[in-house]
Amino acid sequence: MSIELLVLRLVHVCGGIFWAGGGIYAALFITPALAKAGPAAGPILAEMQRRKLFTVLPLVAVATMLSGIRLMWIVSGGFSAHYFHTRMGHTYAAAGLASIVAFLVALAIARPAGLKAAGLAAQLPGMSEEDAARTRAQLGKLQRRAGLASASAIWLLAFAAVGMSVARYL
Secondary structure (H helix, E strand, O other), X not given: XXXXXXXXXXXXXXXXXXXXXXXXXXXXXXXXXXXXXXXXXXXXXXXXXXXXXXXXXXXXXXXXXXXXXXXXXXXXXXXXXXXXOOHHHHHHHHHHHHHHHHHXXXXXXXXXXXXXXXXXXXXXXXXXXXXXXXXXXHHHHHHHHHHHHXXXXXXXXXXXXHHHHHHHHO
């Protein structure tokens, strides 16, 4: 096995573990705990931001996807149609597509809704009761949108992880 393949597999597998594992952990444990904490979650989210989690995670996702695309290029002989007609090639392609869609859903829907919700929540103190009620209603819609998009992305990532882990044995 060449050095390039070893490095690509290392980046892809470790990046995938961090990306999918971190996302699943956050969806099942961190996000519900933060939601239950209410305003007390603010300092925790601020610390996560200070530690650059919301920058590192997308960068790891991009590195994981790019290394996967390069691996697929090498293994498939330049994206040979013959390779993708095998069960292994078909499964790797479906899993890879699922991870790309998960990334796009998280980046284009969940992240903007979450950021907008955080901005609105920060404005709540000091608002009149009437404005606060309208803001809370808008905040609820944004939180539901972010939650649904995040859940969709996590399910897609879980599918991708399962597909990647079993494809070579099909």
